[in-house]
Amino acid sequence: MVLRNLGSSITNALKKLVGATTVDADLIRELKNDLLKALLAADVKLEIAIKVADYVEERALKEELPPGIPRQKHIVSIVHDQLVKVMGAQEEKLNITPGKTNTLLFVGIQGSGKTTCVAKVANWLNKRGMKPSMVCADTDRPGAYEQLKQLGDKIHVPVYGDPEAKNAIKLAQKGVAEFAKKKREVILIDTAGRHRKERAMLKEMHDIAKKIEPDEIILVIDGTLGQQAYEQARAFAAATDIGSIVVTKLDGSAKGGGALSACAATKAPIKFIGVGEKVDDFEKFDPTGFVGRLLNMGDIEALLESVKAAQIEPDEEAIKAFMTGKFTLRDMYAQMENIGKMGSIGKLLSFLPGFSQGLPEGLEDTSEENMKKFMCMMESMTADELNEPSIIKSSRVDRIAKGSGCTQAEVKQLLKQFFQMRKMMKQMKKGFGRRGAKIPNIGNLNALQKGMDIPKKYRRGK
Known part of the structure; x- marks a missing residue:
């Protein structure tokens, strides 16, 4: 389970509450401290963790109980609702309009698993009856086209690219034009990985977005980054209009809370999470269902x-x-x-x-x-x-x-x-x-x- 340590820590804190004969201010304060420790251990940004813990304490102490609901159950509901709110409140869908050609531009830092993520989204769309295609606009990394082509062959999705090309902007334009002519429903564009301090690379990303005018720009965040994810996400958001986030590598990360905090930096929702290396290890992100599993309530x-x-x-x-x-x-x-x-x-x-x-x-x-x-x-x-x-x-x-x-x-x-x-x-x-x-x-x-x-x-x- 993704973020199992965070989930078990919060669940253990809630068990103390549920098992208590009486719920007083001291017990609620203890729950607040346990919740804060659990969030910080998962690398959730300090300001966000404090805000969540304070909000839970305030509601638990001041809110009137709904008729017929035990205080313990009401407080569990408060914790659940606040975690859902932090993670985006509600499920968001990709910005895809049926009957027209849609373009999705993928950006992210080097090593975030962006190329594999592009293939995972294409595979996800393919399984739902859409006609995706992929464009390799990464002219910086050796073997980038070959990797995407290999993934495309595996999931039966066409790929456009040129390993000899040097101009990423023209390459992206050609790929979009090629697949638009073939009436492919969704065109997914893979770009070169870049760091927040690489101004030239960030400008290239901005220029590609300006030329092809994508329907949505998707930021791919590495789930193992921890709190660094916040600053990286903020830099990308300053360079271009981020529409959504995909968090990768959440299956083996104890620091995934940092990546989940990235939506606060970009004010963009998380739409998918990667939970393994295979193309099928990919899930649509729904905050309510995710928190349900986090707290062992299922989905x-x-x-x-x-x-x-x-x-x-x-x-x-x-x-x-x-x-x-x-x-x-x-x-x-x-x-x-x-x-x-x-x-x-x-x-x-x-x-x-x-x-x-x-x-x-x-x-x-x-x-x-x-x-x-x-x-x-x-x-x-x-x-x-x-x-x-x-x-x-x-x-x-x-x-x-x-x-x-x-x-x-x-x-x-x-x-x-x-x-x-x-x-x-x-x-x-x-x-x-x-x-x-x-x-x-x-x-x-x-x-x-x-x-x-x-x-x-x-x-x-x-």
Whole structure:
């Protein structure tokens, strides 16, 4: 989970509050200090962190309780709402108009993952039925065109560029003209990475924007930068009109709060976050859903969006078996094929209440690579073993291990995770904790596939 340390720190602070018999000024002050420490540890800018903590304290002490709502629950809601506000308040969409050619200009410092980010946005658009194209206007970095071309071939998106060209402005103009002629719906332009102190490079960025007049300029911020992100973002905002932000590398960063503060410097919303190296490790940024996962409350709407983007066709009987904890290894194999399109079991469960900050014991090792290994083991099993895993004893484990090229310990690990998952799904069906959250039923998933509205209980409050 992105910013897991920040989320667990805030959640632990809230647990003290929820578990208290009485809520007084001292307890609220303690919550304020814990919240401030958690935000600063995640490299959120000091002024922003203080503003959030002070606002939570003021509302918690002075605000009248809504009828029938316990004070503890009301304060949790205050913390949630203020974090959402800091991160942009509401989800913002890309500035794309259907039926016309749209241009998106990507800017950012060197090493921010900008070129990969351009491909991720193109892939995201491609999966939603649009016709994206990419232009390499980076004449500064050796291999820039080759990298973008390789990514374009992988996601089946055309790329324009010239490794020999020296004039980035003319190159961008030619690329836009070429794809506009071919009636490509969205043209994404990758530019050279630049530092806030490189005045010539910042001027080039300004000149490209002036010549091609993009519909939106997207600033790509490295999630590992910490508080430096604020100054970098401010310099880019001074040089050109930043319309939105993409934060990359948030999956492995404890300092992502600094990058999230960048929206305060640019007054531009964060629209996407990068959560891994692969082109599919990319999420639309919704402040409400993000904070929900941060506080271990889950994000069902994002889960349904991922299912739709992966073009998964739900099998009613199989999912019903999963949701009641009555599935077999054969069912698990079929679902692993679907889950593989979404990344991993860990990514899938991160959207569910109670699992946003980590997986239950026995399910930690669920990477895409391990899922493929598990599937290989299942392919070495008999029909009886797939249908009734409890019959798999030592001699069968040995045979399966040899047939799949794995160790006996790995086969035992697969079985352990299978039974652990069955147990977990039964618990999920009953609901989680005091919030009583439940996973969506098959009807909800099928409704989504048919383009119907998401059921009201899974929608975010807007």
